[in-house]
Structures are given as structure tokens and as C-alpha cells.
Amino acid sequence: MRPDPALGLLARYDEVLPQVYGYLLARCRVAALAEDLTAETFLAAVAALRKPGAPVLTVGWLIGVARHKLADHWRREERERRxxxxxxxxxxxxxxxxxxxxxxxxxxxxxxxxxxxxxxxxxxxxxxxxxxxxxxxxxxxxxxxxxxxxxxxxxxxxxxxxxxxx
Missing domain, CATH: 1.10.10.10 (Winged helix-like DNA-binding domain superfamily/Winged helix DNA-binding domain)
Known part of the structure; x- marks a missing residue:
């Protein structure tokens, strides 16, 4: 049985969390939303890291995931109100x-x-x-x-x- 590749994220979580959260908070300016999007970012990162051919875990990659989560949020919001x-x-x-x-x-x-x-x-x-x-x-x-x-x-x-x- 091979070790879970997402454990690398867990090991760096305390280091990267403030950077991801800060990125999102600066763009959405709502703390609760930034917290939710940060959680979505880390869940998506874990899922991606568990797939074959997973990307290298870097802060830049996590910020990219956060950017996509924020864009997804805005797209959902747009569909709800036209x-x-x-x-x-x-x-x-x-x-x-x-x-x-x-x-x-x-x-x-x-x-x-x-x-x-x-x-x-x-x-x-x-x-x-x-x-x-x-x-x-x-x-x-x-x-x-x-x-x-x-x-x-x-x-x-x-x-x-x-x-x-x-």
C-alpha cells in the first residue's frame, strides 16, 4: 500500500493556509466567503494530489486552484442573478x-x-x-x-x- 500523496499538503498546511486565504480575502473582501473558498481550494487540492500524474505541490499551484474556485463562485453567482x-x-x-x-x-x-x-x-x-x-x-x-x-x-x-x- 502506497502512502497518500495528499499527506504532503497536510505537512505544509500551516505554511500555505495564510497565503491562500489572504489571496482570496483580498479579492472577495468577505471573510466568510474567503473561508469557504479556502476550504474548497484545499479539498480540490487533496483530490488533485490523489490522482495519477498529480501536479507538484507549490504555493503558486494552490493559488491557481484558489483562483479557479473564486471564478467558479462568481460564475455560480452570475447564474443565480442575471x-x-x-x-x-x-x-x-x-x-x-x-x-x-x-x-x-x-x-x-x-x-x-x-x-x-x-x-x-x-x-x-x-x-x-x-x-x-x-x-x-x-x-x-x-x-x-x-x-x-x-x-x-x-x-x-x-x-x-x-x-x-x-
């Missing part, structure tokens, strides 16, 4: 660091108001810095559909953000 708003905004250069902080908070609030598919696309593209083809892969869309989604999402973000400023 009334969607979109996102885009470009921060102006401000000398006062407090103003920058307030703008970042406002941008996160606007992002939280957006529909899940817009929020997912913008988060993956601009917060995670993924190129459009990788965003498309994460969202299960074509590159052209993702580019169109990003255009709509940026426009909706801009409209919502400017509405908050007024």
Missing part, C-alpha cells in the same frame, strides 16, 4: 496618499457592486494581471468574448465609479 452591472475606471494621479487610499476603497466598493462575470473578468485581468487569453481560459470563454466582456465591464465600472463621485 441583472448585472459592469466595471472600469482609471485612477487619476493624486499626490495625497490618503486620497489614493480612498480612491482604492471606492474602486473596491464599485467592484463589489458589479455582476460576478464583470467582477471576475476585471479582477483576473487587472488585479491578478493575467493576459486576456488566460482570463478567457479561467472564465471558460473565447478570447474574443472575453475582450468584449472586458470592454463592457470597464464601461460599467466607469459609470458606477463616476456616479459615486458625484
Amino acid at each position: 441583472g448585472l452591472v459592469a466595471l472600469d475606471g482609471e485612477a487619476e494621479h493624486v499626490e495625497d496618499p490618503w486620497e489614493v487610499h480612498l480612491d482604492v476603497m471606492a474602486a473596491h466598493d464599485v467592484l463589489a457592486e458589479l455582476g460576478p462575470h464583470h467582477r471576475a473578468a476585471l479582477t483576473l485581468r487587472y488585479l491578478d494581471g493575467l493576459p486576456v487569453p488566460e482570463v478567457a481560459d479561467c472564465l471558460g470563454r473565447t478570447v474574443h468574448a472575453t475582450e468584449a466582456l472586458l470592454v463592457r465591464a470597464r464601461g460599467a465600472f466607469r459609470k458606477t465609479y463616476q456616479g459615486k463621485e458625484g
Whole structure:
């Protein structure tokens, strides 16, 4: 009988848990949701590690699993509610660091108001810095559909953000 390959994850759990949870919390900004997604991430990681040809256990790989779990959550949320708003905004250069902080908070609030598919696309593209083809892969869309989604999402973000400023 061979040892369970998922035991390597158990051995590193205390080390990697804060990184995975921190990644998710920074993107969804809801502690309970981040906790649930972290649990889903580790369950998926255990299942993947038990399969033949399992990937090498690294923090980067776990963050990738977490990214997919977050995208899955947003997709589920999108299916549940189809009334969607979109996102885009470009921060102006401000000398006062407090103003920058307030703008970042406002941008996160606007992002939280957006529909899940817009929020997912913008988060993956601009917060995670993924190129459009990788965003498309994460969202299960074509590159052209993702580019169109990003255009709509940026426009909706801009409209919502400017509405908050007024």
C-alpha cells in the first residue's frame, strides 16, 4: 500500500493556509466567503494530489486552484442573478496618499457592486494581471468574448465609479 500523496499538503498546511486565504480575502473582501473558498481550494487540492500524474505541490499551484474556485463562485453567482452591472475606471494621479487610499476603497466598493462575470473578468485581468487569453481560459470563454466582456465591464465600472463621485 502506497502512502497518500495528499499527506504532503497536510505537512505544509500551516505554511500555505495564510497565503491562500489572504489571496482570496483580498479579492472577495468577505471573510466568510474567503473561508469557504479556502476550504474548497484545499479539498480540490487533496483530490488533485490523489490522482495519477498529480501536479507538484507549490504555493503558486494552490493559488491557481484558489483562483479557479473564486471564478467558479462568481460564475455560480452570475447564474443565480442575471441583472448585472459592469466595471472600469482609471485612477487619476493624486499626490495625497490618503486620497489614493480612498480612491482604492471606492474602486473596491464599485467592484463589489458589479455582476460576478464583470467582477471576475476585471479582477483576473487587472488585479491578478493575467493576459486576456488566460482570463478567457479561467472564465471558460473565447478570447474574443472575453475582450468584449472586458470592454463592457470597464464601461460599467466607469459609470458606477463616476456616479459615486458625484
